[in-house]
Amino acid sequence: MRNRRLWLGLLAVLALVATSCGSSSSSSNKTPTTKVAKVGGSVVAVGPDAQSLDPLKVINSATQGADVLNAVYDVLYTLTPNTSAFNPRIAVSFTSTDGLTWTLTLKDGVKFSDGTPLDADAVKFNWDRNKTNTKSTSFGQLMNVESFTVTSPTVLTVKLKTVNRQFVQVIPVVNLGWIASPTAIKAQGDTYGADAKAVGAGPFTVKSRTPATETVLVRNATYWQTGLPKLDQITMKAVVDAQAATDSVISGQAQLYTFGLGESLKQATDAGLQSQVWNELQGATSMLFNQNKPPFDNVKARQAVTLALDIPQMIDVVTMNGETAATSMFQQNSPFYDAKYNFPKSDPVQAQKLFDELAAANGGQPLSFVMAVSTNTANKARVTQLQTQLSKYKNVKAELKVIDGPQYGTALFAGDFNMALYAIASPDPEPQFAQLSSTYYVKIADMKSAAGDAALLAGVQATDTAARKVAYGNLQQALLDSWAEIWMYRNITRAIFSKNTTGLVTYGQGSHLFDSYGLTE
Amino acid sequence: MTDDQTGVDAELARDSHINPDSLFAAETAAELSPVPAKRRRRNLFFWAAVVWVAVIFLAALFADLLPLPPYAEAIGPPRVGPFQQFGHGMILGTDPFGRSNLSRVVYGARVSMIIGVVAAAVGLLVGGAVGLLSGYLKGWTDRTSSFVVDTLLAFPPLVMLLTITAVLQPKVSTILIGLSILVIPTFVRLERAAAMSWSERPFVLAARSYGTKDFRIAVRHILPNSVLTLITYVPTVISAMIVAEGSLSFLGLGLPSPTPSWGGMIAEGKSSLRLAPSVVFVPAAVVFLTVLSFNLIGEYVRARFDKRTKR
Numbered sequence: 001m002r003n004r005r006l007w008l009g010l011l012a013v014l015a016l017v018a019t020s021c022g023s024s025s026s027s028s029n030k031t032p033t034t035k036v037a038k039v040g041g042s043v044v045a046v047g048p049d050a051q052s053l054d055p056l057k058v059i060n061s062a063t064q065g066a067d068v069l070n071a072v073y074d075v076l077y078t079l080t081p082n083t084s085a086f087n088p089r090i091a092v093s094f095t096s097t098d099g100l101t102w103t104l105t106l107k108d109g110v111k112f113s114d115g116t117p118l119d120a121d122a123v124k125f126n127w128d129r130n131k132t133n134t135k136s137t138s139f140g141q142l143m144n145v146e147s148f149t150v151t152s153p154t155v156l157t158v159k160l161k162t163v164n165r166q167f168v169q170v171i172p173v174v175n176l177g178w179i180a181s182p183t184a185i186k187a188q189g190d191t192y193g194a195d196a197k198a199v200g201a202g203p204f205t206v207k208s209r210t211p212a213t214e215t216v217l218v219r220n221a222t223y224w225q226t227g228l229p230k231l232d233q234i235t236m237k238a239v240v241d242a243q244a245a246t247d248s249v250i251s252g253q254a255q256l257y258t259f260g261l262g263e264s265l266k267q268a269t270d271a272g273l274q275s276q277v278w279n280e281l282q283g284a285t286s287m288l289f290n291q292n293k294p295p296f297d298n299v300k301a302r303q304a305v306t307l308a309l310d311i312p313q314m315i316d317v318v319t320m321n322g323e324t325a326a327t328s329m330f331q332q333n334s335p336f337y338d339a340k341y342n343f344p345k346s347d348p349v350q351a352q353k354l355f356d357e358l359a360a361a362n363g364g365q366p367l368s369f370v371m372a373v374s375t376n377t378a379n380k381a382r383v384t385q386l387q388t389q390l391s392k393y394k395n396v397k398a399e400l401k402v403i404d405g406p407q408y409g410t411a412l413f414a415g416d417f418n419m420a421l422y423a424i425a426s427p428d429p430e431p432q433f434a435q436l437s438s439t440y441y442v443k444i445a446d447m448k449s450a451a452g453d454a455a456l457l458a459g460v461q462a463t464d465t466a467a468r469k470v471a472y473g474n475l476q477q478a479l480l481d482s483w484a485e486i487w488m489y490r491n492i493t494r495a496i497f498s499k500n501t502t503g504l505v506t507y508g509q510g511s512h513l514f515d516s517y518g519l520t521e
Numbered sequence: 522m523t524d525d526q527t528g529v530d531a532e533l534a535r536d537s538h539i540n541p542d543s544l545f546a547a548e549t550a551a552e553l554s555p556v557p558a559k560r561r562r563r564n565l566f567f568w569a570a571v572v573w574v575a576v577i578f579l580a581a582l583f584a585d586l587l588p589l590p591p592y593a594e595a596i597g598p599p600r601v602g603p604f605q606q607f608g609h610g611m612i613l614g615t616d617p618f619g620r621s622n623l624s625r626v627v628y629g630a631r632v633s634m635i636i637g638v639v640a641a642a643v644g645l646l647v648g649g650a651v652g653l654l655s656g657y658l659k660g661w662t663d664r665t666s667s668f669v670v671d672t673l674l675a676f677p678p679l680v681m682l683l684t685i686t687a688v689l690q691p692k693v694s695t696i697l698i699g700l701s702i703l704v705i706p707t708f709v710r711l712e713r714a715a716a717m718s719w720s721e722r723p724f725v726l727a728a729r730s731y732g733t734k735d736f737r738i739a740v741r742h743i744l745p746n747s748v749l750t751l752i753t754y755v756p757t758v759i760s761a762m763i764v765a766e767g768s769l770s771f772l773g774l775g776l777p778s779p780t781p782s783w784g785g786m787i788a789e790g791k792s793s794l795r796l797a798p799s800v801v802f803v804p805a806a807v808v809f810l811t812v813l814s815f816n817l818i819g820e821y822v823r824a825r826f827d828k829r830t831k832r
Binding site (some may be wrong): 381384400401 | 591593594620687773777779789795
């Protein structure tokens with residue numbers, strides 16, 4: 001149980017970090033050029049490294065090094081944001097008529113690079129592994145699964161415990177789109193993913209790997225898409241510092257940086273490089289209130305802090321307009337957007353009045369709390385700016401607690417915080433918005449709102465978009481009523497790349513596919 | 522000290538009219554007199570350093586009385602360079618959050634001075650005492666302390682500091698403990714070597730032969746000779762502690778915001794370095810000048826008082 005909790009905590013922090021560094025305004029999922037990549041050549045990509053090549057252990061986001069796994073495993077399918085149109089890849093469909101029984105149909109004849117078939121048995125093996133292993137980053141997403149049944153070599157049936165008509169949204173957002181060779185996993189056991197012996201059916205195979213340093217990927221000669229990948233080799237170098245990574249692309253030492261900040265984008269544009277922005281996620285990075293203990297068990301305290309903070313000003317100061325403020329739960333291009341649920345604007349006068357009332361009711365003591373943040377430089381700057389904003393008010397005292405890496409997730413999971421930075425974002429409300437529910441297995445972002453729980457349940461059970469819009473309208477109203485969280489800025493994934501490359505595709509929570517990526521003629 | 526020993530001392534002094542202390546004084550004078558101290562020119566740099574350190578000390582001491590804006594509040598736009606605006610507290614510009622660099626540098630000086638001075642003082646007292654006992658008594662005392670000191674010196678200092686601040690809550694007392702542990706071994710080594718050297722001198726041997734007890738010899742004869750060596754090292758230690766605290770804060774393990782520290786200011790400005798280098802330049806310049814000043818003062822004090830460097 002302790003082990004499971006640890007991993008759940010880790011999962012939470014990774015989810016946070018995965019979506020914590022966003023910015024910019026435009027969006028696209030294709031390189032904004034009509035250039036076509038030629039076959040051949042090699043590139044050097046820089047960015048965060050994956051902690052393992054085992055899909056079980058990795059969160060599907062560029063900031064978690066997911067790109068190397070996309071190159072090795074490809075992905076079963078992707079969904080177009082907002083329309084949820086199904087884009088087949090290794091899987092040709094994933095459908096359900098009742099929201100309880102889902103049918104995954106695979107492309108016939110796809111093989112892993114070790115020659116074994118990527119069939120329904122392989123998917124079942126991988127998904128069963130995630131369902132039964134508490135270390136899986138998708139363990140919680142599969143808790144509603146009753147069983148996986150292979151009905152033919154290309155068809156897998158998924159039986160759910162309760163109706164979820166949006167289960168299709170789960171796979172490309174988490175690690176379940178990556179299917180590894182069961183033969184390789186069985187042969188390597190627990191060490192699978194630790195070295196260069198990972199086996200997938202993606203466009204590249206692993207030639208060599210030094211964790212946290214460099215992974216060399218070479219063309220998979222048996223890749224299922226004819227004529228792809230374009231490149232002969234990608235060398236992925238682990239560079240954590242955003243500035244160092246940006247500089248390496250600007251200087252020509254690397255051709256691609258998979259996860260840049262808004263500032264990286266600006267510098268890249270100034271240097272004449274190309275960039276790609278994935279601003280397709282609903283939700284935002286927020287400051288959570290811990291309602292389970294004082295002072296934020298009091299709604300008036302939550303309301304006071306929410307009204308005191310000026311998020312656009314924080315964005316302006318800290319990132320120099322490198323972020324997009326979240327003025328509502330959903331972006332305006334979402335079918336679930338409704339202007340009447342926009343978040344309240346900062347109201348310093350009302351905030352001060354509430355702080356004074358709270359102090360008066362507390363024997364003259366100011367509202368005191370601790371804001372938790374991870375050691376991530378950008379996140380720390382954001383929360384420091386919030387603290388600076390609060391310092392101009394009377395009767396409120398906010399301290400900052402910087403918590404290192406994995407301990408941050410553990411602290412959140414244990415409820416050891418008053419306010420904490422946390423991200424809830426996915427292209428569709430499902431699967432990530434489920435974290436707002438009091439029935440979710442991790443109690444970090446729980447709104448503690450019965451109306452919110454009902455709205456989330458209605459959202460996944462709704463049969464059409466109109467019904468979902470009603471449900472998510474109720475969800476937004478529940479958030480406004482509960483003052484449970486301060487949703488601050490959108491989570492945007494940016495890639496910057498040299499002028500002579502093209503064809504990068506972004507999907508899901510913000511990770512990249514490399515089969516069409518290559519050097520231009 | 523037993524009555525017997527006191528009696529022996531007193532009797533020796535009375536009967537032979539020889540006071541061991543006067544032996545020490547005579548020898549010291551004889552030793553030093555043939556090599557008169559060369560008059561060192563107290564140059565402009567030294568006095569500039571003294572003035573700078575004095576200004577920093579006084580500013581840190583009387584920060585609350587100075588007409589400074591609150592260090593935690595934004596007083597203007599972020600990343601304003603120094604000498605661009607001359608409003609209240611704006612002369613050194615603002616940090617990435619619009620807070621006054623002047624206020625934060627002054628209040629940051631408190632942290633740096635407290636940490637530098639207290640850690641050096643603890644090092645001096647504890648390290649000096651252990652070194653004195655170790656160097657004079659030798660035997661198992663020396664072996665034990667040498668083992669502990671060698672172990673501490675072998676441990677990478679930054680790793681030790683990172684461990685301490687990661688395990689304990691980062692606050693002034695935590696950082697002080699870490700830095701004190703770091704400097705004690707150096708003072709032990711210095712004092713031990715000096716004590717060993719002085720303990721073989723004839724006046725000490727004489728004192729011992731007259732039955733003077735160990736404590737008295739150590740405190741009255743050896744310590745006064747060796748302490749100057751330690752004191753001359755103090756300014757250098759203070760400057761090293763300021764840099765160490767800055768390094769910790771830069772790595773994000775210093776004092777939590779909004780408490781200002783020079784290293785923390787540099788860390789907070791790091792991400793703005795390309796766009797507004799002044800955000801880093803202001804605290805970096807203060808650290809540089811302060812460390813340089815302490816080093817210059819340390820150099821002078823050593824030249825002035827450490828007899829080993831006298832020519």
